Amino acid sequence: xxxxxxxxxxxxxxxxxxxxxxxxxxxxxxxxxxxxxxxxxxxxxxxxxxxxxxxxxxxxxxxxxxxxxxxxxxxxxxxxxxxxxxxxxxxxxxxxxxxxxxxxxxxxxxxxxxxxxxxxxxxxxxxxxxxxxxxxxxxxxxxxxxxxxxxxxxxxxxxxxxxxxxxxxxxxxxxxxxxxxxxxxxxxxxxxxxxxxxxxxxxxxxxxxxxxxxxxxxxxxxxxxxxxxxxxxxxxxxxxxxxxxxxxxxxxxxxxxxxxxxxxxxxxxxxxxxxxxxxxxxxxxxxxxxxxxxxxxxxxxxxxxxxxxxxxxxxxxxxxxxxxx
Numbered sequence: 083x084x085x086x087x088x089x090x091x092x093x094x095x096x097x098x099x100x101x102x103x104x105x106x107x108x109x110x111x112x113x114x115x116x117x118x119x120x121x122x123x124x125x126x127x128x129x130x131x132x133x134x135x136x137x138x139x140x141x142x143x144x145x146x147x148x149x150x151x152x153x154x155x156x157x158x159x160x161x162x163x164x165x166x167x168x169x170x171x172x173x174x175x176x177x178x179x180x181x182x183x184x185x186x187x188x189x190x191x192x193x194x195x196x197x198x199x200x201x202x203x204x205x206x207x208x209x210x211x212x213x214x215x216x217x218x219x220x221x222x223x224x225x226x227x228x229x230x231x232x233x234x235x236x237x238x239x240x241x242x243x244x245x246x247x248x249x250x251x252x253x254x255x256x257x258x259x260x261x262x263x264x265x266x267x268x269x270x271x272x273x274x275x276x277x278x279x280x281x282x283x284x285x286x287x288x289x290x291x292x293x294x295x296x297x298x299x300x301x302x303x304x305x306x307x308x309x310x311x312x313x314x315x316x317x318x319x320x321x322x323x324x325x326x327x328x329x330x331x332x333x334x335x336x337x338x339x340x341x342x343x344x345x346x347x348x349x350x351x352x353x354x355x356x357x358x359x360x361x362x363x364x365x366x367x368x369x370x371x372x373x374x375x376x377x378x379x380x381x382x383x384x385x386x387x388x389x390x391x392x393x394x395x396x397x398x399x400x401x402x403x404x405x406x407x
Contacts, residue, residue, distance in 0.1 A: 087122050087131050091194065098196040100125050102146035104133050107157070108188040115187055125150055127371055134160070134187055137365065140386050141177050142189055144368060149193040160187045178364065197222040198337060201248055201277075203268045204259035207322035208283055208329070212257060215330050221255075224248055226268075255333045257313060259283040266295045273305040279336045281313030281329065358383070361401040362390035379405040 087103075094101050106119040114134060121131035121139075123146035133142055138160055145158050158175045162185045174188070200216045202209045203226045216223050226248060256272040256279065258265060265282060269292065272280045282289055289311035296306060314328030315335070356369040365386045367373075372384035374391035378398040385391040394401050 084120060087120055090122055090130055094122075094124070095194060095196070100150050100193065100195045102149050102191055102193045104131075104142050104146060104189050104191045106133050106187055107190050108186075110186040123147070133189055137363070137386055138187055138189075140365070140367060140371065140373070142191065143371070144366070145175065145191050146193075149191050150195070153193055153195060155190065155192045158189050158191060160189070162186065196253070199224060199254040200333065201226060201254060201256045201272075202259065203227075203256065203272070204261065204263075204283075206259060206261065208259050208326050209257075211323045211326035212330060215326060216333075219330070219334075253278060253337070255279040255336070257281050257283065257329055257333075259313075262288065265292050266299070269309065270296060270299060270301060273301060273308060277308075279333055280309055281332070282309060282311035283313045283325065283329070284311055286312060360384065360386045360390055362393050378402065381405070 091101060091103065102123045104121045104123060106115045106117050108117060109115055115132070115138065119131075119133050121129050121133040121142065123129055123143055125147075127143050127147060129139060129143060133139065141160055142158070145156060149156060156175050157173060158177060159171070160177050162178075197220055199222045200212070201224045202212055205225075205227050209225065213223050213225060254275070254277045256275070256277050258268045258272060258281065260268055262284075265284065265288075269280070269282060273296070282292060284292065292311075293306055293309065297303075310332070313332070314325055315332045317324065317328045317331070319325045319328040357366050358369050358372070359365070360367050361383055363386060367384045367386050369384055372386075374385040374388050376383045376385070376391055376395055376398070378394075379402070381402075383394060383398075383402070385394065399405050
């Protein structure tokens with residue numbers, strides 16, 4: 083099972099598809115899972131592997147999807163009735179799990195996200211330095227040149243003839259350094275993408291002229307406002323290498339401000355996913371992923387498993403006081 087999961091994870095990583103890996107690290111009986119049990123959770127909530135029964139899995143999936151959204155790993159404790167307490171332990175996200183008779187599962191959930199992509203359009207010392215620095219910071223580097231020299235700057239990089247042929251990535255950063263040769267063409271394409279950052283290496287005067295040309299071509303003001311020029315933080319950079327450092331520093335700032343992650347000791351951020359409380363066991367259930375539902379008294383009820391639904395259906399009033407017949 084572990085080898086199959088690792089093979090699946092490797093294939094997803096190659097395709098640039100995010101996923102989370104959940105591993106049981108500790109348990110207290112009568113929890114059914116054992117340390118070392120693993121599951122892989124994809125962005126659509128699909129689960130491969132096994133880390134516990136019908137009560138454990140929905141909570142783990144919820145935490146895994148949250149981890150994919152904020153990029154932060156987490157250690158979660160699923161604690162049943164009569165089990166040892168994990169509430170209040172620093173760094174542990176505690177959940178009550180009253181569906182089973184007792185026991186505790188502690189599960190480490192780790193998101194695996196595709197590398198952020200830096201697309202460098204052009205050539206020269208700034209591009210060469212940016213390519214080296216970005217690769218050192220584990221960015222996926224793509225270099226685009228209208229007339230490529232026939233070989234990449236560095237082993238493992240890709241020279242692509244034309245920005246239009248570069249697959250758009252949700253976490254991409256585009257730097258245009260074409261030195262007046264085809265600034266407008268490159269930026270017109272780049273600004274049509276939903277990139278996190280688009281910049282132009284140029285003087286303020288040249289940048290203003292480029293913006294006017296783009297405006298005349300019909301590029302909207304919303305798109306033009308996304309263009310950062312001159313590229314880079316104002317560090318007083320003079321040399322091409324210093325300019326490259328200032329640009330990469332700006333990209334890091336944009337990336338981190340757009341992907342804030344809670345500190346390990348901070349409480350979990352409130353979820354924006356519609357949730358409901360299972361009236362039988364008390365578990366929090368994502369409405370869209372509820373394993374079972376019932377209608378009673380003109381209201382909808384959502385359950386973590388079929389067993390809770392069956393108990394509710396036998397006597398709805400016992401679990402929803404004041405329910406209208």
